[in-house]
Amino acid sequence: MKYEGLDAAALSTRLRAPRCLALEKVTSTLDIVHELAGEGAPNGTLVLADEQVRGRGRQRRRWHSPKGSGIWMGTLRRPPTPVDGGVLAIRVGLAVVRALDALDVVAQLKWPNDVMVHDRKLAGVLCEARWRGQELSWIAIGIGINVHGPLPEEIARRAIALDEILPGANRLAVLDVLMPWLRDLSDAPTLTEQECAEYSRYDWLRGCHVTEPVAGVVQGLAPDGALLVRTADGVERVVGGGVVTA
Secondary structure, rough: OEEEEEHHHHHHHHHOOOOEEEEEEEOOOOHHHHHHHHHOOOOOOEEEOOOOOOEEOOHHHHHHOOOOOOEEEEEEOOOOOOOOOOHHHHHEEEEEEHHHHHHHOOOOOEEOOOOEEEEEEEEEEEEEEEEEOOOOEEEEEEEEEEEOOOOHHHHHOOEHHHHHHOOOOOOHHHHHEEEEEEEEOOOOOOOOOOHHHHHHHHEEOOOOOEEEOOOOOEEEEEOOOOOEEEEOOOEEEEOOOOEOOO
């Protein structure tokens, strides 16, 4: 199929991906990335879908991804040394907000993997690793960005589409600014001081009171991607799942 008028070869050239698939309908782009990775696809392989019928987010939540309404993409990462999926998800989130900055859209990051605009979710990130024993084989990175509305009534209060704030937004314009950041992702096992400082500028949760999984005030991010929450007993680390704000 053609994606925004371009076939897979043209997309690969434009987005500088070593291999690109443009598909009309998939279960999830992550499923396709895992399949291609198992067949030996190169690092940086990109999958774009016009529609996902079983798009997924964190904790297997369904990601609303109807035909032509957003960027539903997966990309293959083969890091030379193991990197935690949580650290990588933070870096991918930073890549998304940098790309949005280039489009004059102010976004924030809600730990662990949501991109927020006007306190509503615009995009999400999901990283899934595959291991062979103790050896990391690959990581599939999934990114979903709502581009075109209107969104269904049941999610419109907590989600937002890009064209609500950027009239005329299109998928290729977003990919053009996003892909360079994704190509340059670091494979370092932990976040640098600079990355943590950058994250703090976009941190939607910083200073918020949370009630679960621990009660306290969010202080920021640790180099290993853990959320730091100041509780009555001191600073605690939250390393998985999500948080509930007060």
